[in-house]
Amino acid sequence: MFEDLVQSLKEAKAITKGEIQPSRRFTVEAPDVRTLREKTGLSQAEFAGLMRVSIKTLQNWEQHRRKPTGPAAALLHVVAKAPDVVIQSLHIRQ
Structure with missing residues (x-):
């Protein structure tokens, strides 16, 4: 294996x-x-909290000035497929 x-x-x-x-x-x-x-x-503040990013970063994503990459992009795919599971798992209340 080494x-x-x-x-x-x-x-x-x-x-x-x-x-x-x-x-x-x-x-x-x-x-x-x-x-x-x-x-x-979710509000921008709540969604930014869910994604663990600043509101400014979220706004940049929403306005297409920046694109989420790596783990953030992957987490967004999970949110798209199962938002309730993600929100519940990360202890974010709607």
Whole structure:
């Protein structure tokens, strides 16, 4: 198993240096944030709290000045699929 880990690290280094291409790449596009927030019935302050971002960041997303990326985009997909579960799990009350 150690040899597999060493090989993985060597591959990661080569990918970082641009010497080889990654075997797969994942991109997560965020849904329309304003529409999603309005669907949940949460205010901007409440939704920003749910997402653990500032209200200004949320406003930038809603006005398409910025796009949520990484974990925020993934969490928005979960909110889109199961808003009640996310709100309940993160202890946000509607």
